[in-house]
Amino acid sequence: MRAVIQRVSEASVRWDGGESSIGPGYCILLGVAETDAERDAGYLADKILRLRVFSDEAGKFNLSAIQVKAAFLVVSQFTLFADARGQNRPSFLHAARPEQGIALLDRFTARLRESGLPVQTRFLRHPDGGAIGQRRPGHDRPEHRRVGPQDRLTRQAAAIHTKYGR
Secondary structure: OEEEEEEEEEEEEEEOOEEEEEOOEEEEEEEOEOOOOHHHHHHHHHHHHHOOOEEOOOOOEEEOHHHHOOEEEEEEOHHHHOEOOOOOOOEOOOEOOHHHHHHHHHHHHHHHHOOOOOEEEEOOOOHHHOOOOEEEEEEEEEEEEEEOOHHHHHHHHHHHHHHHOO
């Protein structure tokens, strides 16, 4: 899974027949890979809930979404797994099929909802399957993060690098 997170003062997404919007919180673009599992969805949701990128009284990033009672607008985004290496037309072969993507998106948002915070979700289909919505994030500050379960591997590799000087 890959998530691009924007801290926002407000955000909305529109599609044929509807709109979802939130106040202050996170606009999350969520991509699901064909190799993702339920544990990845839970890990990523927990990571985002605990990520401390909201300012405290001193202006330092010390507060999590839970502490500031942030809202979440989660938008599926299979294009996060686009691969254009060696070609001009991106391939989406590593993105999950819609059935798997929807199930893991549901698991991800269910975990966010367990925190008691408001969550709005929109699964945007491939252009061949219907209209794709339009996002409108109202930026709070230029705070963007890309996170995913692969971060665990990066931290482990960094620890090995530090420990053994590689």
